[in-house]
Amino acid sequence: MSTFVVAPILTALFTAVTALLLHRRTRLQTAASLAGTVAYAAAVGVLAWRVALAPDPVGATTYQVGGWPAPFGITLVADALAAFMLVMVATVGVASLVFSTRYVEAPEEKRFYHPLFHFLLVGVSGAFLTGDVFNLFVWFEVMLMASYVFVVFYGGPQHTRAALRYVALNLVGSALMLLAVGGLYATTGTLNMADMSRRLAEPAAYGISVEPVVGLSALLLSVFALKAGLVPFQFWVPSAYRAAPLPVTAMLAGATKKVGIYALVRLYFTVFAAAELPVSLPLPGVDGGSPLAFFAPALFLMAVASVVVGGFGAVDADSFEGVLAYSSIGQIGFIAIPVAIGAAASSPALRRLGVLAGLVYALNHALAKGTLFLTAAATRSAVGTSRLEDLGGLASRSPLLGSVFLVGALALVGIPPLSGFFGKFLAFDVAVRAEAAVAVAVLLLGTGLTIAYTTRAWNRAFWGQQSAAVGAADVDPVQAAVLVGLALTIVAVGVGFDPVYEFAEAAARAATDRGAYVDAVDPADVETGGESA
Amino acid sequence: MRTTARTVVTLILLVAASLFLQGHKQPGGGFIGGVLATTAFALVYVAYDLYFLEERVLGRELASRDSAFGDRTVGAYLRLFTVGIALAAVAGLAPLAFGLPYLSQTYVILEGLPVYHELEVASALAFDLGVFCVVVGAILTVLSVVGAE
Numbered sequence: 001m002s003t004f005v006v007a008p009i010l011t012a013l014f015t016a017v018t019a020l021l022l023h024r025r026t027r028l029q030t031a032a033s034l035a036g037t038v039a040y041a042a043a044v045g046v047l048a049w050r051v052a053l054a055p056d057p058v059g060a061t062t063y064q065v066g067g068w069p070a071p072f073g074i075t076l077v078a079d080a081l082a083a084f085m086l087v088m089v090a091t092v093g094v095a096s097l098v099f100s101t102r103y104v105e106a107p108e109e110k111r112f113y114h115p116l117f118h119f120l121l122v123g124v125s126g127a128f129l130t131g132d133v134f135n136l137f138v139w140f141e142v143m144l145m146a147s148y149v150f151v152v153f154y155g156g157p158q159h160t161r162a163a164l165r166y167v168a169l170n171l172v173g174s175a176l177m178l179l180a181v182g183g184l185y186a187t188t189g190t191l192n193m194a195d196m197s198r199r200l201a202e203p204a205a206y207g208i209s210v211e212p213v214v215g216l217s218a219l220l221l222s223v224f225a226l227k228a229g230l231v232p233f234q235f236w237v238p239s240a241y242r243a244a245p246l247p248v249t250a251m252l253a254g255a256t257k258k259v260g261i262y263a264l265v266r267l268y269f270t271v272f273a274a275a276e277l278p279v280s281l282p283l284p285g286v287d288g289g290s291p292l293a294f295f296a297p298a299l300f301l302m303a304v305a306s307v308v309v310g311g312f313g314a315v316d317a318d319s320f321e322g323v324l325a326y327s328s329i330g331q332i333g334f335i336a337i338p339v340a341i342g343a344a345a346s347s348p349a350l351r352r353l354g355v356l357a358g359l360v361y362a363l364n365h366a367l368a369k370g371t372l373f374l375t376a377a378a379t380r381s382a383v384g385t386s387r388l389e390d391l392g393g394l395a396s397r398s399p400l401l402g403s404v405f406l407v408g409a410l411a412l413v414g415i416p417p418l419s420g421f422f423g424k425f426l427a428f429d430v431a432v433r434a435e436a437a438v439a440v441a442v443l444l445l446g447t448g449l450t451i452a453y454t455t456r457a458w459n460r461a462f463w464g465q466q467s468a469a470v471g472a473a474d475v476d477p478v479q480a481a482v483l484v485g486l487a488l489t490i491v492a493v494g495v496g497f498d499p500v501y502e503f504a505e506a507a508a509r510a511a512t513d514r515g516a517y518v519d520a521v522d523p524a525d526v527e528t529g530g531e532s533a
Numbered sequence: 534m535r536t537t538a539r540t541v542v543t544l545i546l547l548v549a550a551s552l553f554l555q556g557h558k559q560p561g562g563g564f565i566g567g568v569l570a571t572t573a574f575a576l577v578y579v580a581y582d583l584y585f586l587e588e589r590v591l592g593r594e595l596a597s598r599d600s601a602f603g604d605r606t607v608g609a610y611l612r613l614f615t616v617g618i619a620l621a622a623v624a625g626l627a628p629l630a631f632g633l634p635y636l637s638q639t640y641v642i643l644e645g646l647p648v649y650h651e652l653e654v655a656s657a658l659a660f661d662l663g664v665f666c667v668v669v670g671a672i673l674t675v676l677s678v679v680g681a682e
Contacts, residue, residue, distance in 0.1 A: 010626070013622055017618055017619045017622050020619075021619060
């Protein structure tokens with residue numbers, strides 16, 4: 001019995017239910033919510049330890065929900081990749097929730113904030129752990145339901161407008177995803193990811209044709225790109241991020257967006273890479289004829305466009321969180337570029353390195369952007385505004401806020417010894433090894449833009465004369481403690497990078513090693529009726 | 534319309550209950566049953582008005598007609614929703630005590646019942662009851678709050 005696999009989902013679910021039951025007693029509810037978050041982090045810690053971090057890890061572990069064997073029932077799979085993503089989410093989640101206890105204070109706001117926050121965690125954890133394509137769709141919906149409410153949380157006109165855009169886009173996305181999942185079932189005859197991967201590897205044995213998978217996986221690509229906020233599906237990002245409560249935005253940028261990236265890596269590298277097509281794309285740098293090779297150029301173009309659009313948008317934004325929201329678009333591009341190069345590569349080593357670089361960059365982005373969004377939140381609750389033109393001299397009023405912003409911004413730019421340095425370094429490393437001159441140029445341009453917009457935000461908000469609003473600002477001690485904790489985590493990840501690298505490498509190996517994944521799930525052979533080897 | 538509603542509401546609730554009970558192996562279950570039961574309440578709302586249930590059926594004084602959120606019926610729907618989700622979650626947890634995976638289920642077959650003669654009662658019924666409560670609670674909350682606007 002490997003109950004630890006399902007533990008993160010259950011912990012978050014029961015915390016959500018408890019918080020809902022206690023919605024009239026706000027103090028008790030906050031206490032339960034905090035305790036639940038700690039329990040969630042502990043459950044994730046145990047999972048990561050058992051699966052990947054322990055000296056003698058058990059590796060990918062499965063859990064058959066309801067006792068139905070794979071591929072009939074829903075299988076939960078905890079492997080190093082899922083563990084890596086969960087640890088990232090738990091870190092940002094704890095910080096964001098502790099911060100929220102001092103940010104969301106009106107009782108009528110609190111009532112449903114805490115249950116929703118935990119439902120968001122349920123959806124995100126479920127998406128990372130599931131080994132079933134349709135179940136992935138369900139977890140996406142759970143996650144989206146919670147984030148819809150968060151976007152419209154304050155109920156003003158601009159929040160409603162942002163939510164309408166967000167809901168409409170995501171409903172289209174969900175419909176497309178359902179269509180693609182249905183198509184995959186019709187084509188391959190299974191929804192279990194491991195079973196699908198096995199069937200695609202030997203299409204003749206199962207009597208399926210692999211060609212439709214290319215088109216269906218392209219539909220999925222657009223859905224996941226929408227969740228991740230890659231150009232050209234980025235336009236919901238700035239308004240939604242500005243509308244949601246800022247600690248939740250830290251979660252949306254740090255965790256929810258990464259679900260899109262995770263789903264791309266999981267489905268393309270672990271499942272669709274199995275298929276071999278008789279044709280291949282006549283493009284430089286693209287080898288082989290799997291759907292992975294078809295997807296690589298598309299993802300690469302989207303990533304490049306994201307870096308450019310996000311970077312220029314951030315330079316032009318007029319509020320603190322506006323800069324950060326556009327910057328998120330650009331940074332997702334930075335995550336996707338090495339993944340796309342890895343997808344195009346034919347050598348397993350380079351493919352793994354691409355995923356590894358993407359994951360390390362994703363971790364850095366989650367930490368740095370989480371810190372920065374919470375800094376913006378602290379600024380807003382201390383100063384009362386986060387418009388850049390009303391700010392100024394924050395660093396002299398609150399040196400702590402200034403230094404935390406500096407750490408977050410420098411991590412975003414990629415200065416050693418912070419966590420961002422290794423993310424950038426690995427991304428450049430992948431681009432150079434693949435001899436992709438365009439990628440190197442775009443990464444350089446993106447870094448330049450990152451320097452430009454962080455410097456601009458620093459100059460406007462933290463440097464110079466104290467503005468009238470800033471002069472009376474005091475930072476809440478609990479908020480400050482959370483910020484310092486996150487900033488120290490960024491430094492710690494950068495200084496003690498070796499274990500993080502090993503964890504990420506295990507995750508990248510788990511993503512690219514199809515055989516091990518299929519063996520771990522070990523779906524029963526439906527066609528022959530016998531047990532699989 | 535009110536005349537029809539009087540008969541039809543009872544019928545709807547009966548069909549909803551039977552759909553809910555047979556859901557284990559035949560079409561039906563907590564979700565479908567819940568949606569159908571909701572239509573019975575929606576019919577009452579349409580045929581009479583939004584405050585009929587509270588004023589005439591329950592015989593309570595209305596606090597105000599301005600905001601539905603203060604109504605005790607809406608409060609009750611919210612509670613139903615919460616209890617339902619708690620029930621569903623806990624029902625899934627119970628098998629863990631017997632060393633089985635989350636959401637495992639078993640069943641007993643009851644025989645010699647009137648009308649049904651034979652009915653399969655699955656342990657999943659508790660989970661389904663939770664789903665039923667969530668569906669009824671959530672849809673009626675939405676209906677009455679949005680209806681009051």
